[in-house]
Amino acid sequence: MNPVRRSVYIALGTLFLGLGTLGIFLPVLPTTPFWLLTCWFYIRSSEKLYRRVMANRYFGTYVKAYMEDKSIPLRGKVVSLTVMWVSMICTAYFFVPLLWVRILLILIAIGVTIHILSFPTRKRE
Numbered sequence: 001m002n003p004v005r006r007s008v009y010i011a012l013g014t015l016f017l018g019l020g021t022l023g024i025f026l027p028v029l030p031t032t033p034f035w036l037l038t039c040w041f042y043i044r045s046s047e048k049l050y051r052r053v054m055a056n057r058y059f060g061t062y063v064k065a066y067m068e069d070k071s072i073p074l075r076g077k078v079v080s081l082t083v084m085w086v087s088m089i090c091t092a093y094f095f096v097p098l099l100w101v102r103i104l105l106i107l108i109a110i111g112v113t114i115h116i117l118s119f120p121t122r123k124r125e
Contacts, residue, residue, distance in 0.1 A: 006045045013041030013049065020059075024083065031080070035063050071122040081113055 001009075020034030035053075042050035054060045065071050072080075088109040092102040 009041045009045035071120040073122040
């Protein structure tokens, strides 16, 4: 692979890894799509970085489960929905003075909840 393209892919993979990680704490950012993009860029540029992501105790099992059968582990669903709802409610209550924005945040949370719950739950192996 061209060294410039390889460097760009590594940089983009790292950027998406960071954005996906931020998505854990910021409900507006999606987590899984960014981590999947990270894997896509890393597998094409650095086998070592790809293996590190897949072996990571936090990201690895989550990404593997999604890539294998488009399922989300029960723990992943519970944690992501809990963090999302707590942060959305706190944001709506403490930081957003406009009623319509509060309603919009709650509607987004409902939509994301429906989306996450629509995926099959990964069975323990």
